[in-house]
Each structure stands twice: as structure tokens, then as C-alpha cells.
Amino acid sequence: MIKKLITLLTITAVLFSCKSPEARMPESVKTGSFLKESAERNKKLNAKEQEEIEKIIANNPAIDYIASESGFWYFYTNKVEKDSLQPEFGDVIDFDFNVSNLKGEEIYATSNKTYVMDKEELFTGLREGLKLMKPSEQVTFIFPSQKAFGYYGDDNKIGTNIPLICEVTLNTIIKNND
Numbered sequence: 748m749i750k751k752l753i754t755l756l757t758i759t760a761v762l763f764s765c766k767s768p769e770a771r772m773p774e775s776v777k778t779g780s781f782l783k784e785s786a787e788r789n790k791k792l793n794a795k796e797q798e799e800i801e802k803i804i805a806n807n808p809a810i811d812y813i814a815s816e817s818g819f820w821y822f823y824t825n826k827v828e829k830d831s832l833q834p835e836f837g838d839v840i841d842f843d844f845n846v847s848n849l850k851g852e853e854i855y856a857t858s859n860k861t862y863v864m865d866k867e868e869l870f871t872g873l874r875e876g877l878k879l880m881k882p883s884e885q886v887t888f889i890f891p892s893q894k895a896f897g898y899y900g901d902d903n904k905i906g907t908n909i910p911l912i913c914e915v916t917l918n919t920i921i922k923n924n925d
Contacts, residue, residue, distance in 0.1 A: 825885040837923030
């Protein structure tokens with residue numbers, strides 16, 4: 748009798764323990780609305796910055812602004828026609844630059860920097876702008892905030908979503924021999 752009871756309990760336990768796992772319902776459902784709202788905010792910000800930059804360009808008709816393929820504008824203060832040497836990956840360049848906002852208020856005074864192309868930190872717009880330059884050229888760049896320091900700023904003097912004007916003089920290029 749006890750053997751039959753133990754056998755019956757064992758069979759019952761085996762039958763009820765073989766239940767397959769059930770899927771749990773999520774606690775909250777994400778709709779992607781945050782991403783959509785963020786994209787809309789960025790489009791509005793970009794349009795506003797574009798409008799400000801276009802006003803600067805319109806107020807300076809004597810200056811021949813060039814729109815880059817990368818999404819910023821620039822003009823040459825001193826253009827070198829004869830030299831074809833431009834910085835490439837790994838080249839060491841020496842340049843002077845100053846940074847101001849779109850109102851012309853200086854953020855960083857003229858300073859000198861030595862930079863290894865694409866191997867060190869430098870904000871996107873300036874990195875792309877330097878690749879367009881030749882030694883002894885002087886160029887003024889107008890960068891929308893997404894090509895400058897964007898949402899984060901530089902944690903010092905440049906705040907969130909600030910478009911920048913950078914005056915840059917490329918002094919030297921030392922070619923990478925690798």
C-alpha cells in the first residue's frame with residue numbers, strides 16, 4: 748500500500764512538474780516616442796541655427812562663403828593656390844585658432860595647437876575643416892552645433908548646442924612616412 752502511494756505521488760509530481768514556462772507580459776511598453784521627439788527637437792534646432800548662419804552670410808555679401816559637403820561654411824582670408832599639400836591621416840599639423848560664438852563674442856583667444864590628424868581628439872567640424880587647408884592658409888569656419896561640441900559642450904566655456912566661428916591658420920604639415 749505504501750509502495751502504491753509513493754508511486755502515485757511520484758507519477759503525480761512528474762506530471763505536474765513538466766509544465767512549460769509561460770511568457771511574462773512586459774511591465775511597460777515603449778513606443779519610441781522619445782526618439783521621435785528628440786529627432787523633432789534636433790530638426791528645429793538645426794533649422795534655427797541654419798537661419799542664424801544664413802543671416803550672417805547675407806549680412807556679409809563681400810565675403811565668398813563656401814558650403815562644405817560636411818555641413819559647415821567657410822571662407823578664405825588667405826588662400827594658397829600653388830601648394831597642393833593637405834593634411835591626411837597621421838600627419839602632424841601645427842595650427843593657430845580662435846573660437847567665438849555667432850555674435851562674434853570671443854570664447855577662446857588665439858592659441859596654438861599641434862595635432863596628429865585623426866589620431867587625437869578634436870571636434871568634428873574643425874577636424875574636417877583642417878583637411879581642406881594648405882600650409883599658411885587662413886580660413887574662417889562657421890560650424891553648426893552638431894559639427895562643433897553638440898549637446899555636451901566642452902565642459903568649460905562652450906555650452907550646449909552652441910554654433911561656433913573658428914578662425915584657423917594652418918602653419919605646418921609634417922607628413923606621416925608610414
